[in-house]
Amino acid sequence: MIEEKFDAIVVGAGMAGNAAAYTMASRGLKVLQLERGEYAGSKNVQGAIMYASMLEKIIPDFREDAPLERHVIEQRFWMMDDRGHSAMQYRSDDFNEDKPNRYTIVRAQFDKWFNRKVREAGATVLTETTVTGLLIDSTGKCVGVKTDRAGGVVQADVVVLAEGVNGLLGTRAGLREPPKAGQVALAVKEMHFLPAETIESRFNIKGDEGVVIEAVGTITKGMTGMGFLYTNKESISLGVGCLISDYAETRESPYDLLETFKTHPSIAPLLEGSECKEYAAHLIPEGGFKAIPQLYGDGWVVVGDAAQLNNAIHREGSNLAMTSGRLAGEAIHRLKAGRQAPTKENLKLYKELLDESFVMKDLKKYKDMPALLHTNSANFFMSYPQLVSQAAQNFLRVDGTPKIEREKATSRAFIEKRSRLGMVSDAVKLALAWR
Ligand SMILES: Cc1cc2nc3c(=O)[nH]c(=O)nc-3n(C[C@H](O)[C@H](O)[C@H](O)COP(=O)(O)OP(=O)(O)OC[C@H]3O[C@@H](n4cnc5c(N)ncnc54)[C@H](O)[C@@H]3O)c2cc1C
Structure with missing residues (x-):
């Protein structure tokens, strides 16, 4: 057992965990953040669009040194059949503003940067440390975590579960049901490298401008899902994701879908001559409002994908993760400042803040989708x-x-x-x- 006791332990150093840890540490709380990956971002896969407003609320001057790829000036929505696509697209010079609204990012680099900010804010960060269980006392209150390090039991007033979509810890501790196959998509994704000038001429962009393509249609063979393509500085991220329950029913393989997407006559010319250097698969919570589990209890809160906070209709996840992490951090800080214990009753504040935010309002709006x-x-x-x-x-x-x-x-x-x-x-x- 590590003798030192923390105000808060944050499990996971993804978007939600970094937002929560930064918010608390920068307000003077004693925070321990535990991440199973070799470094923050090493386990993370994302397309990826990052929404600036939500990060600005946490680190207002993030543009000064965050590893941003391109700011998105054009969005293409495609409806594909086997030979072509019909499209709706929007491009505007308004998106070339001083402080752009959306950026493409590469998570491995972005999460590392965000986690450096967490350390600089004063949190203790331990990577290559897997949290194996929650420490629950005889009254049912969460009082810390167990880790895979020797003697690795650590105590804290409150634990922030930011462990991502699998949410094994929360499930094992009986805090929530495991995500259902009909509420989780499996996305497979590749990074294809091309010179910046080639990307710019193929997508009709210049400088740091970027383009996003989101596509539905026959590529998912009638399953609920979509394909996506995002331009980074010198690479293209593309992938396909479908509900796990649909894969189980159709016996289709995610890799075959990705292959079909890549070789589709509308996509293949955009990738021509590229070198694929990275391949990954990851789950995305897509159950929406009705899949959200209990979000707080005695000594714990759950944030981000682990709380199923993902807007599949608008393909937004990282912004909900950052916002829920920030709000959880603010709620915990407020309780600490007011010398209130992090009981279930008091931690309801986190849920109240979340309800007032776009996170719950948006998810509620699309509850039946x-x-x-x-x-x-x-x-x-x-x-x-x-x-x-x-x-x-x-x-x-x-x-x-x-x-x-x-x-x-x-x-x-x-x-x-x-x-x-x-x-x-x-x-x-x-x-x-x-x-
Ligand atoms: C292919 C793909 C494309 C996407 N594209 C977009 C996009 O364009 N825009 C967008 O907004 N969202 C996108 N998303 C969704 C977005 O990635 C997620 O919503 C977001 O990453 C959730 O953040 P999180 O911190 O909750 O979880 P994660 O980012 O998954 O982080 C969880 C962290 O916890 C760690 N962890 C897990 N268990 C333990 C443990 N027991 N002990 C210690 N550490 C642990 C993991 O290693 C990981 O680092 C995409 C997702 C995928 C899969």
């Missing part, structure tokens, strides 16, 4: 992308067929595939879930 997409995945992720592609071809091909015949062919295809009632019902369900 995960189930809707899951139960209608064949329509939303297969039939409609194919139909839209067919409609685009009918509209654009010029071969002497009268336009009226082409329009009738488009309507017929939609009705045969989904029926009028089916389409109205899909539209109504979508509108209701989007409210």
Whole structure:
């Protein structure tokens, strides 16, 4: 047993853990942060877009030295079929502002930087240390953690669980159910390296400008999921993610999906000549509001992916992780400053702060979307992308067929595939879930 007692122990040095540890340490709390990886970021995989406003609330001048790749000026949403894609895209010079709103990052570098800030703020950080269990006293209160280091039991007033989506510690301690297969996506991702000038000419960008592509359609073979491609300075991150329950049902392999995505006629030219140097797989919590577990208890709080705080509709996770980590840190600091014990009753403050924030408001807004997409995945992720592609071809091909015949062919295809009632019902369900 390590004799020293801490105000707080933070398990994990990802986005949520770093935000929580920094918030508490910079306010003078005695913080121990434990990370199983060789260094912060070594276990982390992310596409990755980082949202500046949420980091600004923690480290306002982060732009001075954070390892940022490109600021995003253009977002492309693709609906793909096997041969092409229909697109909606938005590009604006407004995104070339003094303090850009979104950046691509490489997590291995970014987390390392963020964790350095945590150390500089005064926290003790131990890497290559796995927390193996929570220390629970006879009253059921969490009073510290057990680690895989010799004699590695450490005590603290409160433990912040920022252990990521698997959440094994919380599950083992009976604080929450293990995530269900229908609420978690498995994403496989690669990093493809190209010279900066090649990326800039291929994506029509200059300097530090960046482009993001997010794609749904036949690439996920009717499963709930999507593909993504983000431009970094000298690399492209791309990947595909689908719900685990869908993989189990279809027996599709994530690697095959990624291969299909990479060799798709719309994607392959963007990667041509690149060298793939990194491959990784990671889970993403996608159950939304209804999957959020109990967020606090006697001596503990849970933040970030471990708390299922992920907005799959907007593909936001790191900003919810940073915000929940920060709010947990602020709540714990307020209790400490007011000499209030971190009991379940008092730690409710964290949940109250979270409820007031965009995190819970956004997740609540989309509370019915995960189930809707899951139960209608064949329509939303297969039939409609194919139909839209067919409609685009009918509209654009010029071969002497009268336009009226082409329009009738488009309507017929939609009705045969989904029926009028089916389409109205899909539209109504979508509108209701989007409210
Ligand atoms: C492929 C992919 C692409 C994504 N793209 C985006 C994106 O573009 N934008 C976005 O906002 N979000 C994105 N996300 C989601 C985002 O990555 C997560 O929401 C975010 O990383 C959650 O942060 P976290 O700190 O909760 O968890 P994590 O970042 O997973 O960190 C958890 C940390 O805890 C450590 N840990 C776990 N167990 C223990 C233990 N027992 N002891 C010690 N340490 C432990 C892990 O090693 C890890 O470092 C993406 C996710 C994936 C998988």
